[in-house]
Amino acid sequence: MRSEPTASFWGTLLYILAGPLLWAVQFTLIYAGHTAACLPAVPETLAVPLVAVPTVAAALAAVAFILRQEAFARALGAPEPPRAAALHAIARIAVLLALVAVIWSGFALALVDSCLAGR
Amino acid sequence: MNRAGPDDLPNALPRPPGEEEKLKRVWATPRGWRILSAVNNTVVGVAYLGFAFLFFLLAGVVALVMRTQLAVPGNDVVGQDLYNQLFTMHGTTMMFLFAVPAMEALGVLLLPQMLAARDLPFPRLSAFAIWAYVIGGLVFFSTIFYGLAPKGGWFMYPPLTLTEYSPGDNADFWLLGIGFIEISAIAGAIEIVVGTLRTRPPGMSLTKMPIFAWAMLIFAAMIMFAFPAVILATMLLEIERAFGWPFFSAEKGGDPLLWQHLFWFFGHPEVYIIFLPAAGLVSMIVPAMARRPLIGYRLIVVALIGTGFFSFGLWVHHMFATGLPALSLAFFSAVSMAVAIPSGIQVFSWIATIAASEGRFRITTPSLFVLGFLAIFTLGGLTGVMVALVPVDLQVHDTYFVVAHFHYVLIGGMVFPLFATFYYWAPMVSRRRLSETLGRITFWLMFIGFNVAFLPMHLTGLRGMPRRVWTYPGDVGWDMLNMISTVGAFILAAGVLVFIVDLLRNFRPTAGGGGAGDPWGAGTLEWLPGDVYAARSIPLVRSREPLWDQPNLAREVEEGRHFLPNAPTGGRETLVCSPVEAKPEYVLQMPGPGWSHVLAAIFMAGFFLLLTVKLVVPAVLSGIACIIACIWWGWSLDPGPVKGDVPIGAGIVLPTYVSGPRSHAWWAMIVLVFVATSLYIAYVFSYLYLWVVSPDAWSPHGAPALPPATWPLASGALVAAGAAAMLLAGRRLPAPGRPSATAPLLLAFAALAMTGAVVLEVLGHWYSGLRPGQNAYAAATYMASVLNVQVGIAVVLLAGYAIARSLVGCLDAVRRVNFDNCAILYPYGAVQILLSLLLVHGFPRMAG
Numbered sequence: 001m002r003s004e005p006t007a008s009f010w011g012t013l014l015y016i017l018a019g020p021l022l023w024a025v026q027f028t029l030i031y032a033g034h035t036a037a038c039l040p041a042v043p044e045t046l047a048v049p050l051v052a053v054p055t056v057a058a059a060l061a062a063v064a065f066i067l068r069q070e071a072f073a074r075a076l077g078a079p080e081p082p083r084a085a086a087l088h089a090i091a092r093i094a095v096l097l098a099l100v101a102v103i104w105s106g107f108a109l110a111l112v113d114s115c116l117a118g119r
Numbered sequence: 120m121n122r123a124g125p126d127d128l129p130n131a132l133p134r135p136p137g138e139e140e141k142l143k144r145v146w147a148t149p150r151g152w153r154i155l156s157a158v159n160n161t162v163v164g165v166a167y168l169g170f171a172f173l174f175f176l177l178a179g180v181v182a183l184v185m186r187t188q189l190a191v192p193g194n195d196v197v198g199q200d201l202y203n204q205l206f207t208m209h210g211t212t213m214m215f216l217f218a219v220p221a222m223e224a225l226g227v228l229l230l231p232q233m234l235a236a237r238d239l240p241f242p243r244l245s246a247f248a249i250w251a252y253v254i255g256g257l258v259f260f261s262t263i264f265y266g267l268a269p270k271g272g273w274f275m276y277p278p279l280t281l282t283e284y285s286p287g288d289n290a291d292f293w294l295l296g297i298g299f300i301e302i303s304a305i306a307g308a309i310e311i312v313v314g315t316l317r318t319r320p321p322g323m324s325l326t327k328m329p330i331f332a333w334a335m336l337i338f339a340a341m342i343m344f345a346f347p348a349v350i351l352a353t354m355l356l357e358i359e360r361a362f363g364w365p366f367f368s369a370e371k372g373g374d375p376l377l378w379q380h381l382f383w384f385f386g387h388p389e390v391y392i393i394f395l396p397a398a399g400l401v402s403m404i405v406p407a408m409a410r411r412p413l414i415g416y417r418l419i420v421v422a423l424i425g426t427g428f429f430s431f432g433l434w435v436h437h438m439f440a441t442g443l444p445a446l447s448l449a450f451f452s453a454v455s456m457a458v459a460i461p462s463g464i465q466v467f468s469w470i471a472t473i474a475a476s477e478g479r480f481r482i483t484t485p486s487l488f489v490l491g492f493l494a495i496f497t498l499g500g501l502t503g504v505m506v507a508l509v510p511v512d513l514q515v516h517d518t519y520f521v522v523a524h525f526h527y528v529l530i531g532g533m534v535f536p537l538f539a540t541f542y543y544w545a546p547m548v549s550r551r552r553l554s555e556t557l558g559r560i561t562f563w564l565m566f567i568g569f570n571v572a573f574l575p576m577h578l579t580g581l582r583g584m585p586r587r588v589w590t591y592p593g594d595v596g597w598d599m600l601n602m603i604s605t606v607g608a609f610i611l612a613a614g615v616l617v618f619i620v621d622l623l624r625n626f627r628p629t630a631g632g633g634g635a636g637d638p639w640g641a642g643t644l645e646w647l648p649g650d651v652y653a654a655r656s657i658p659l660v661r662s663r664e665p666l667w668d669q670p671n672l673a674r675e676v677e678e679g680r681h682f683l684p685n686a687p688t689g690g691r692e693t694l695v696c697s698p699v700e701a702k703p704e705y706v707l708q709m710p711g712p713g714w715s716h717v718l719a720a721i722f723m724a725g726f727f728l729l730l731t732v733k734l735v736v737p738a739v740l741s742g743i744a745c746i747i748a749c750i751w752w753g754w755s756l757d758p759g760p761v762k763g764d765v766p767i768g769a770g771i772v773l774p775t776y777v778s779g780p781r782s783h784a785w786w787a788m789i790v791l792v793f794v795a796t797s798l799y800i801a802y803v804f805s806y807l808y809l810w811v812v813s814p815d816a817w818s819p820h821g822a823p824a825l826p827p828a829t830w831p832l833a834s835g836a837l838v839a840a841g842a843a844a845m846l847l848a849g850r851r852l853p854a855p856g857r858p859s860a861t862a863p864l865l866l867a868f869a870a871l872a873m874t875g876a877v878v879l880e881v882l883g884h885w886y887s888g889l890r891p892g893q894n895a896y897a898a899a900t901y902m903a904s905v906l907n908v909q910v911g912i913a914v915v916l917l918a919g920y921a922i923a924r925s926l927v928g929c930l931d932a933v934r935r936v937n938f939d940n941c942a943i944l945y946p947y948g949a950v951q952i953l954l955s956l957l958l959v960h961g962f963p964r965m966a967g
Binding site: 034084 | 453454460
């Protein structure tokens with residue numbers, strides 16, 4: 001085996017999980033934000049920005065990751081392309097999948113009123 | 120490390136005489152009754168799987184009794200109370216005692232073989248997990264025979280399960296029994312995470328891992344994050360039942376829905392915890408039968424990761440009917456549909472691989488079960504998308520439609536792949552293959568029986584039959600459908616019976632001594648020739664299907680020409696590699712057979728079960744005995760650097776002892792810290808959730824004023840001082856052979872400081888007049904201290920253990936793993952206590 005620099009495990013983990021983690025953060029923020037916005041002491045109008053901002057931010061971050069994937073790999077200490085091509089493909093597809101989920105859940109804001117009782 | 124070419128193998132021939140005999144001697148399994156002390160993964164794995172299958176049969180018999188009761192309207196085969204116990208035990212046993220343990224068992228059994236490791240890194244932990252599970256599971260299941268079985272459903276919703284509505288010990292058996300079995304599952308998860316990441320063969324980078332290893336890695340990670348939520352939930356409910364702390368009692372500011380959030384945060388990922396390993400198994404069987412690599416390896420890895428993550432965003436789809444805000448429901452509905460994408464990716468990958476087979480796709484018993492799985496699971500997935508839609512869910516909620524849906528997902532998605540596994544991998548651990556003829560009969564009976572049983576249930580549900588009813592009137596159009604379902608259930612059972620006949624006739628376990636060989640011509644490493652020591656030498660891997668791409672590999676490995684063909688330390692060892700690119704790092708010395716872990720499991724079971732029946736003193740004694748057994752167990756696990764460095768082949772010389780982030784023990788502790796973090800996050804969620812529901816219960820309006828700030832400040836200062844002492848102790852560890860009292864004294868101070876911090880926190884609230892039974896706020900406040908006491912006890916035990924090791928000269932600046940274990944947990948504990956102080960003292964001041 002070659003004496004290339006040893007890849008950082010935690011960096012590599014973060015790299016291949018970047019997409020799902022982005023989704024997890026966005027999902028947590030929109031669920032918690034919407035719940036908070038529906039509390040009696042909080043103005044209901046806050047619900048829209050509390051859902052829209054994390055959604056847009058997460059979507060932009062996902063796009064940035066896809067456009068600057070090599071830089072992310074380097075910064076995190078993951079094996080850089082062209083080493084470990086499969087790893088980079090996995091990271092890229094995972095971000096794409098997460099992007100779909102981010103948009104899908106955030107898009108609900110356009111279809112359903114906030115703070116409306118569910119039944 | 121130098122790259123070894125095809126003709127440049129790590130070790131040369133001829134091998135020294137007696138090398139293989141020594142390996143056999145070192146790895147020999149105990150004979151006779153001493154087999155109970157065995158730790159070899161092939162022995163423990165087969166036993167684990169056997170007990171999981173036993174629980175499958177027991178829960179299956181329970182299901183047949185229920186189906187007999189429901190065959191005709193107004194039936195009285197069993198009464199209402201027993202029926203409640205039956206459906207509770209059926210669901211609980213299938214989910215907790217069969218499905219998860221069966222998958223962990225497969226991890227223990229198959230992973231070391233697929234990774235060509237000699238064993239998983241903590242063999243006694245695997246054995247401990249199985250004994251804890253077997254004892255706890257058997258005692259728990261036996262409650263059905265003397266009317267003590269729980270009867271609140273497998274999800275045990277309060278308020279039904281609170282003492283007022285469920286008096287007696289029945290619910291306690293569920294809460295303590297399942298809590299105990301969850302500990303066993305977490306122990307198994309630690310083993311699987313560390314084993315998958317660290318004991319892969321040289322060259323097997325992450326992206327060359329078999330899909331099953333990926334699936335097990337994600338499975339174990341999901342257990343780390345999902346199970347703590349239900350552990351916390353069971354703690355809260357048991358504490359409310361035993362001591363009256365009102366977490367779930369609405370009249371005191373609690374909320375039964377908190378249970379649902381915590382339970383389903385575990386419960387929905389649980390479905391995927393069961394499904395992902397099964398999907399991993401299918402991803403191994405399909406290429407072997409198609410005689411070609413899996414199409415879409417990368418996509419399947421993404422699908423496994425994506426499913427693992429998304430499954431944590433689905434829990435509220437079990438709560439669509441509880442009145443949460445519609446937009447929140449929409450978020451969860453979206454993710455519930457989105458999770459179909461990764462599942463679909465896997466299904467299409469399997470279909471593509473089958474369609475692109477080299478020649479015709481071989482139709483064998485494993486293939487039949489895989490094809491049956493594809494058909495049934497896909498149907499279950501489709502109804503899953505239906506119930507992900509809020510309006511549809513509201514229509515079919517709590518009806519037999521849901522029963523049909525999840526049986527399609529669980530039996531299709533887990534039981535059929537498991538039977539495929541039995542037939543596919545039996546030759547690896549049995550001297551004889553299972554019968555193809557009986558296998559095909561088993562498949563067809565199970566496939567037909569399953570569909571006859573569960574397809575009509577969709578209609579029964581759409582016609583309005585609710586779940587969990589013990590009988591029904593005869594004039595509402597459910598009679599015929601129920602009779603058909605019952606007939607189907609018995610056909611399904613007949614299939615399982617034929618399988619048992621096959622097992623009795625043909626399954627001859629070899630206790631690790633090599634099986635019937637590779638009948639499938641598969642490409643992965645579990646089919647390397649082996650013996651009790653697994654593969655003779657640990658191969659250098661260059662592709663995902665090494666046996667296909669390196670045609671001489673099996674011979675080379677058997678000749679001992681790859682890595683570690685011997686036992687250089689004279690004991691059990693395996694190779695530990697770097698987690699990403701699998702570069703060899705050290706030779707791990709492993710423990711052999713022993714009794715300490717067996718005793719620890721027995722006494723831990725005793726602690727939980729005696730506590731359940733309120734025998735407090737015997738329970739405490741059993742707990743102390745468990746701790747003593749654990750200390751005995753741990754004492755032999757730190758051999759120190761006495762064996763020096765050893766050659767493994769290709770000119771590589773590796774240490775036999777490491778500490779710090781390279782050590783497998785460090786990794787296990789980190790996994791444990793993740794588990795503890797997850798438990799604590801679940802607690803923070805619970806605290807904030809209860810505040811959202813009942814802000815009026817919070818101090819200062821609904822409870823006494825908070826203690827003066829000096830209390831939390833003193834507590835925080837103590838824990839910070841303890842952390843500093845711990846840091847200093849790490850720097851003051853003596854050089855080998857030069858005993859010093861400084862580090863032990865600093866360790867003792869650190870442990871005492873943490874104990875003091877926790878005690879101060881409790882006393883502060885007590886002197887302020889707050890009592891935990893007062894309302895939900897008080898209960899949530901004291902619960903923070905309960906969790907801190909847990910961590911504190913663990914730190915005190917680890918520090919005490921490190922001090923003891925230091926006093927006998929087994930701990931120094933080099934031999935420091937026992938210190939590192941404590942040094943990893945301590946800062947975590949300190950941060951948890953500081954966050955608790957901020958939450959408990961800062962939040963009410965801010966919100967009030």
